[in-house]
Amino acid sequence: MKTNKVEIVKLTSAEISALWATNINVSVVICMMTHFLETCTDPEILKLLEETKQLAEKHMNEIEQVFVKEKIVVPEAFKAEKHVVHKAPKLFSDIYYIQCVLQMSKFGVASHTLGLTISAREDMRILYKNLMDDVSQLYNHVVSVMQEKGIYVRMPFMNYPNEIDFINKENFLTGWFGRRRSLLGIEVTHLMINAFQNEMGMQLCTGFSQVTQDVELREYFLRGKNLCKHIVSSIYDVMEESEVPAAITWDQGVTNSTVAPFSDQFMLFIIGILSNLGIAAYGVGLSSTMRRDISAMYANFLTKTGAFGEDGMNLMIERKWMEQPPQFEAAK
Structure with missing residues (x-):
């Protein structure tokens, strides 16, 4: 059989x-x-x-x-x-x-x-x-x-490469002092991805902070809003220096409602997801850049977002809101 x-x-x-x-x-x-x-x-x-x-x-x-x-x-x-x-x-x-x-x-x-x-x-x-x-x-x-x-935001356009070239200057990797080289297409791609995600996160944290009745969570959401704002501003500064357009425009995303559409547990979990996605995106951006100043910027994002995400996880655990993922049995 x-x-x-x-x-x-x-x-x-x-x-x-x-x-x-x-x-x-x-x-x-x-x-x-x-x-x-x-x-x-x-x-x-x-x-x-x-x-x-x-x-x-x-x-x-x-x-x-x-x-x-x-x-x-x-x-x-x-x-x-x-x-x-x-x-x-x-x-x-x-x-x-x-x-x-x-x-x-x-x-x-x-x-x-x-x-x-x-x-x-x-x-x-x-x-x-x-x-x-x-x-x-x-x-x-x-x-x-x-x-x-007419609301889809495209990545910035660039000139088509028309010849093969090789890097012949050590300062290609630098970025701390003097005139920095222009951004690579792949660097702009990841900067835009991270700027977009943090624009979304900033709106979400703003909305959640105005509807939760939990003071501790409101402070946490506002902290998330400020972190997103800092990251977006840092990214735009880098792009503006290279004269790369970085406008992300849409209508005002948050209404003036003060009534929560979701439970506090759900809203806190959503912010946790965004933190994890941010950490993953910063890691990819870090591995894709060839400028030391941008690498340092991503490392800073990782540190701050990691600390923010950990604090959110502790809030979940304290309130017994975090479901246990599948885990190997402890060694006897």
Whole structure:
């Protein structure tokens, strides 16, 4: 009798951890889309939010089926009925909503690609390939809608290279004193990515700080806002010096509402996600730059964001809000 190999090979620690993280992240998307759908007034953006929520619910169902099949406890994650305040006033603009979907789809493509490449079992590779295809399609749809509405922010343009050249000056790596060389295209790419993410984070921290009733969390969110502001300003200074356009414009993202649309636990967790994404992005930016002053700037971002993220994690743990990720058993 032929045995199905997939059925007898257990999931690896990498596969379990990826499924757990994906489940948590998808639950976050569902909660955010629940509030966005209640308050969005733009018909085109509303359709996109519906598509995003339906896709997240589909992915949640597929992942939970794996947990049940493997007899692994399903994470509590975030349930909309517990963490979304029904009929809360609009806290962010419709433009901010679609910017969130853009960032979520980018993160989804990256995280599902990682899930695919760390998976050994064929059914897991197929699962993550399908998740990645779904989110890639969503990303393309979001970009198309934003371009049609004239709100998509492109990376800066540069002249096409027209000859082959080699670096022949040691000062190519410097940046501390004197006239600095112009920025490389790859350096501008990562500076823009980090500026954009911190613009989003600044708006989010602003909104959360004006609706939470917890004084300690309000101070933490305001600290996050100031950190994002510092990072954006530092990046723009570098780009302005090289006369690279760095304008990121949209409408005012935060309304004057003082009613929280989400639980304090959920809002603090979201800021934690942004901190982790920032640390990852600064690491990639650091590895991609060839100017020492920019390397030092990224190192500074990493230090400050790491400390900020750790403080947020401690707030979660103190309030017993942090769910335990999959962990190896302690040695006896």
